Amino acid sequence: MPEVVNRSRWLLAAVLAGGVLLAAALTAGIAWRHGSFEQTVPLYAITEHAGGIAAGTAVRLSGVRIGEVTALVLQPDLKVRIDMRVDANLLPSLRADARAQLVREQLRPAVIDIEPGAATAPLNTQDPRLSYRSRATLTEIADDLRSRLVPILDDLKQVSGTLRARQGDIASVLQHAANASGELARAATEVQLLVAGTRTQLAGIGNQSQGLLTQGTAAVSRVGGLVEQVNASLGVVNGALPGLLSKADRTLDNLQGVATDLRQISTAAATTLPGVLLATPPLVDDAQELVQGARRSWLVRGLLPPPPSLELPISSHDAAVLRNAPPR
Amino acid sequence: MITATTRLALGYTSMLVHGVMHLKRLRDAGVRDALARQVQLSGVQALPVVGLIAVLLGAIVPAQALALLGPDNEVVLKVLVWGGIRELAPLVTAVVLIARSGVAIAAEIALMHLRSGMSDALWLGAAHEDEVVIPRMLGLAASGALLVSYFQAFSIVSGLLASSLLLDTPLVAEFDNFLSTGVWWHVALSIGKGAVFGLVIGGVCCFHGLHAQAQVAAIPKAAVAACSGSLMMVFVIDLFAAWLRFV
Numbered sequence A: 001m002p003e004v005v006n007r008s009r010w011l012l013a014a015v016l017a018g019g020v021l022l023a024a025a026l027t028a029g030i031a032w033r034h035g036s037f038e039q040t041v042p043l044y045a046i047t048e049h050a051g052g053i054a055a056g057t058a059v060r061l062s063g064v065r066i067g068e069v070t071a072l073v074l075q076p077d078l079k080v081r082i083d084m085r086v087d088a089n090l091l092p093s094l095r096a097d098a099r100a101q102l103v104r105e106q107l108r109p110a111v112i113d114i115e116p117g118a119a120t121a122p123l124n125t126q127d128p129r130l131s132y133r134s135r136a137t138l139t140e141i142a143d144d145l146r147s148r149l150v151p152i153l154d155d156l157k158q159v160s161g162t163l164r165a166r167q168g169d170i171a172s173v174l175q176h177a178a179n180a181s182g183e184l185a186r187a188a189t190e191v192q193l194l195v196a197g198t199r200t201q202l203a204g205i206g207n208q209s210q211g212l213l214t215q216g217t218a219a220v221s222r223v224g225g226l227v228e229q230v231n232a233s234l235g236v237v238n239g240a241l242p243g244l245l246s247k248a249d250r251t252l253d254n255l256q257g258v259a260t261d262l263r264q265i266s267t268a269a270a271t272t273l274p275g276v277l278l279a280t281p282p283l284v285d286d287a288q289e290l291v292q293g294a295r296r297s298w299l300v301r302g303l304l305p306p307p308p309s310l311e312l313p314i315s316s317h318d319a320a321v322l323r324n325a326p327p328r
Numbered sequence B: 001m002i003t004a005t006t007r008l009a010l011g012y013t014s015m016l017v018h019g020v021m022h023l024k025r026l027r028d029a030g031v032r033d034a035l036a037r038q039v040q041l042s043g044v045q046a047l048p049v050v051g052l053i054a055v056l057l058g059a060i061v062p063a064q065a066l067a068l069l070g071p072d073n074e075v076v077l078k079v080l081v082w083g084g085i086r087e088l089a090p091l092v093t094a095v096v097l098i099a100r101s102g103v104a105i106a107a108e109i110a111l112m113h114l115r116s117g118m119s120d121a122l123w124l125g126a127a128h129e130d131e132v133v134i135p136r137m138l139g140l141a142a143s144g145a146l147l148v149s150y151f152q153a154f155s156i157v158s159g160l161l162a163s164s165l166l167l168d169t170p171l172v173a174e175f176d177n178f179l180s181t182g183v184w185w186h187v188a189l190s191i192g193k194g195a196v197f198g199l200v201i202g203g204v205c206c207f208h209g210l211h212a213q214a215q216v217a218a219i220p221k222a223a224v225a226a227c228s229g230s231l232m233m234v235f236v237i238d239l240f241a242a243w244l245r246f247v
Helices: A002-033 A088-093 A138-165 A167-272 A280-297 A319-323 B002-021 B023-027 B029-044 B047-069 B073-116 B126-167 B171-181 B184-210 B218-246
Strands: A040-047 A058-061 A064-074 A080-087 A099-103 A111-115 A129-134
Touching: A002 B029, A002 B126, A002 B171, A002 B184, A040 A064, A040 A088, A058 A080, A064 A111, A080 A088, A080 A111, A138 A167, A167 A280, B002 B023, B002 B126, B002 B184, B002 B218, B023 B029, B023 B126, B029 B073, B029 B126, B047 B073, B047 B126, B073 B126, B073 B171, B073 B184, B073 B218, B126 B171, B126 B184, B184 B218
Parallel strands: A040 A129, A058 A111, A099 A129
Antiparallel strands: A040 A080, A058 A064, A064 A080, A099 A111
């Protein structure tokens, strides 16, 4: 029995301690989250009307809670001073033109939203006053909207009245518009017919163009065949040309040797046998005839340039001409 | 009607004042034992019931708030703070105390009155009355505060889980938002209300038990009167607290 009593007492003590701990933890957690264990600094703002604000109203910066309203104090001039406490670490971020405004959205509780400002000077820590701007209520927004809409509605009324007065003119304009639309419809029909004819003609031209293209393709094919034949002929010529050129070179060498011999013979004859020279021209004529005959019958006469015309006919029997003949 | 109500109010008040004025009786070990037993009966043993109700209520409140107001996390948390901490915790705990302990206390004292055969003069003697009344009043007050503390914890955890699941938000973020939305002194105020409710329930139930006639039929009458009187007093005090808030 005493064990049961002791167990009950221990259980009772544990449950009581658990309850106290839970309550303390919850209280401390909420207090910590609200910055109760952080260093805070006071701020204040002056407003004409503090409706919607109460002690405990959240103060936010950039949407993040940084503090709360601590008190509302009615001033002698019937304005309201809103005392706030915010996180001290954020005070340097607030500039001299920092502003506070009340934000109320739907069913959400009101919050005071601080705009940090953009002035170069920081907020005065000796007199940390924020300018206050209250957001318009729904009634004020509705009134503003009504004041904006009324002139527009008046203008609409005048326009509709003018239109009513001009109803006859509008009817004639509509009649003209109907006529114009009928003419446009007819023009459209004609354009359609024209387009159909053009389409038919384009189809014929297309067929003709296709035939021409077929013929052109065949001609190109034939030209290709000819080109291939020319290429084959040129290949044959290229193969035979080196042999012919070597033969021509050898023949010219032989002829040059003959001419040299003849020149030596004639020179010797001129010095030793002047009388014999008188009998030389007929020999020269014979030799020349032999050469000419060889040239005319030689295979390479077409490969050599034609001989230059002599200033004196070979029948003049002038030996100087033969000695000073231009190179062939 | 007015006379009866006035008499009851005076009786309740005199009982409460008498109990508070004789707190020195706690020096007596017997009274302390009776107090511990009362806390055990009406506090520790009621914990499972109160915990279950808190969990269910904590889950229902965000669901109903979301259904009524749409997916607004801040409103849900506000409702949770209002329901879980400030209002529902003391009220539900008081109802549980009345149903579980208050009626039993009234019936017990009435039965003691009936079986002891003691005269009214003896019952009205300070010693006996204090030994009966003070442990029960203070026991219910301590139980009320204890149960409110647990009710808050259970309902808040359950509510945050429910809102996290319904809104598909991280539980840690929900908890952080809840801490931002809550007010620290609401916790203490709620626990204080729970203690006051328990004290009043104890006083009312003791009053009806002590003033029951020495008849068997008087026992259920005393229980019914204790129940209705306690409920009425709880709501009157709650209304008074709400009125104080707006003054």
